[in-house]
Amino acid sequence: MMRRCLSLLFGCALCSAALGQAPPAPERRLIDEIAARAELMSNLEQLCDEVGPRLTGSPGLAAAQQWAMARLRAYGAVNVHLEAYDMGRPWLRGTARARLLNANGMALDVVQKGWTAGTARPVRADVALLDVKTLDEFKAVAPSLRGKLVLVESAPKATPEQRKDPARYFAAATQAIHDAGLAGVLLVSMKENGLRDMWGGPRSLFDRHAAIITREHASMLKRLLARGIVPRVELALNGGFGAHAAMAHNVVADYPGSDETGEMVVLGAHLDSWDLGAGATDNGSGTVAMLEVLRAYHALGLRPKRSLRIVLFSGEEQGLLGSRAYVAAHRDELARIQAVLVQDSGAGRITAFPDMRNDAWYAALTRAVAPAASLGPVDVVYGMAGGSDFEAFANLGVPAFPAMQDERDYRSHTQHSQVDSFEHVDRANLVQAAQVLAVVAWGLANGERLPRSAPAK
Template identity: 45%
Template sequence: MRPLSALALGLGALSLLAQAPAEPRKAEKPRFEFGIPDKPFTSEVARLIREIGERPQVVTNLEALSDDIGPRLTGSERLLKAEAWAMDKFKAYGALNVHTEAYDFGPSWTRGHDWGRLVNLNGMDLHLAAMAWSPATKGPVKGELVVLQAQTVEELKALLPTLEGKIVLMGALPKPDPKVDRRTYYSELMGLMKDLKAAVLLRGSGRPDDLLNMTGSPVPRWGRATTPTAFLSGEQADMLTRLVKRGQHPVVEIQIAGEMGKEPVQAHNVVAEIKGSEWPDQVVIVGGHLDSWDLGTGATDNGTGAMAAMEVLRAIQALGLKPRRTLRVVLFSGEEEGLLGSNAYAKAHAAEAANLQAVLIDDMGTGRILGWPDMGQEIWRAPLAQAMAPANNLGCREIGAFTQPGDTDHWPFFQLGVPAFAAIQDPVDYMKITHHSQADTFTHVIPADLIQGAQAMAATAWEFLNMPERVPHIAPAEKKD
């Protein structure tokens, strides 16, 4: 038995050793000295970036604009309230020359109670909303629904007279001819659709998850509806199309409300400045549009951009910085109805275009600013790279080799030959979810991305404000009526 006892003794000793606390290891001295952490940069642009990052007001301002004031349709009392609120903010931040500039807008429009139902078959209520500035129906309209589908322009022309007095769901229309400019093609298509004499026109939203869409204008050339028109949820548009395709003859009842103003109204752009210390007549404009559609609260289209522009001015004033050129913040209205505010501003200030150093617009939702497009102008790439450099570490480093089309407020300035840029942004859920839908609310705002966007805009604007060189202009575009 001794060998067994010796084995047991040995195992016990091992157990005791395992339970004994290990001696602490001594820290090894690094073989190389890598230096000490950087002290905070003290340049003016670095301080500007840090001010917005550490003491931002852009998020709380956007929350107030979205939740307290809410939808801001151009021509409405709520947009007037938002303009007064913005002016008070600018004045509190110490801005100079705070004012509004009026322009002729057209009649206002107020949404009414729109509704619809499928009378036969499954009897569902229809989820729809009137297209803005659409004429209203005279009470409920009832009838069999037909789907308008055409593969060619000639086929569309032949079909339109057969739809008079009917309830029409717009289906697939002719695709653009690759040999024809897309804008020209769609303009001609819209012109044809004005000949439609239907009782009601329904348009699928093209959005998922029962989301609606919105467009419209008081100006005929920007798509003013001549037929009572409403947007229908994408899922229900698909259902009705399937029913018609299977020969089920859906009968619907629709009422489109809404009230057009009896007299034309004026709309306004809000303007605020910090005067330049050396070249006050030279100007850098930063901006976004304060107006929105009325299904949501306009948080991402374009509360984010408008509040980022406001934050640029706030941060410069908070630090007491003195830009060499004048900073001008412009919060446009009428953007959603056809760039009406920025067109009016550019026209009114056309004589000053030569003194515009650059125009920076933020209008693509809550996503981070990734850079700016060169607008197809090689001569603008180097100034853009120089202006963006301080924001490179923020992720703003892309210079897009393309012309951002005329879908936002940089465009009227670009047509004057001014270096005008609309930010390239992380799309997040903007085009798929929030753009022109009832989901455009503060819930979809990403605060960190909004702050980064304000920092990137501020840094880029600061460099344009202070670089010794003038950015070259190009020849103005030929105006087309």
């Protein structure tokens, strides 16, 4: 079958030459291949419906990594393997429940915050509101919070002076919160319409007896307090940590280029997800887009000058653990990275890439993006970005560019919530994202060498 496909491609090129027409540019061929034969939606459906939630350290993520490695091999990747790093003790979700013991007595919609210790037995306590800006303000009100279930309106944040030594501030803040003797904490979902929300990692100010409550139920508790009725709540959180430290893994695979210098373009997305939903938009969409780029290159027999390296990170949701571990393990080859492209802003169409405030990078990105003009406006914008796996590379001066995307309902609904599902992904948008990534990757893999930036302080 492969010989037949290559023969057809070769024959088409001869026909074009005979007619005096140049064969289509590689970028055009990539765009057409993805438009005609993309496996994006079937891959995403498998990932969401057959594998499902992919919490770092869970069997779900391990199954997803095996699935992804099989797809990578099928799409022409070599040296497909797992790279381990120490993630500490894995976190295991359990049941979470809460109910009012007075007022209307209704059940409250809560989930346990990730990477927190649960309650050994149900906690019964009065609710108190926490609304502070600084650590000093927290210390001033701490005596009134002892033994209370604290509904967090706002939490202490570091002052400009404290941000100069973040480790010292974090240690002081967590100690102050532990010393306060809180019965528990209710953090408020950042989403409306009864949507649950999730966050958390190994470093957290509130690391025990912490739940996330829906915005509507938090508002009810605040209304009761405002009328002088102190809500009394029973809270039970059965999630917690595994008994022993464990290793987490990144998936790494190569698609060799024609040049033997070892230079590469890294295509990255995080395969892990939160576990309230299936992780379709965060970040199944980015994962399958990177797989599709590789599939298209392989199907067309395209070999760029520089190699492509696909890295599917884990631990992104816990503070970029996987990408930071990758950078630490590959420090000696960072100089060979031409650029890093990361998709992690939902399942909308790609609208732009930031130049990370580097004029040379702006020029190179503009040239690489230009062949994608037929896919709609894709700009190169002046600006910085942070908050996903490209950050670990950018901090060391490696050219690293996140895809900026049409958010659609990503921030307001799907991200980290129970509705992060396959139904919220539009095929046309996902196809456009894969097409843009394939074109930009080709331009960077074959373009002039990008200079390094100064490492971030």
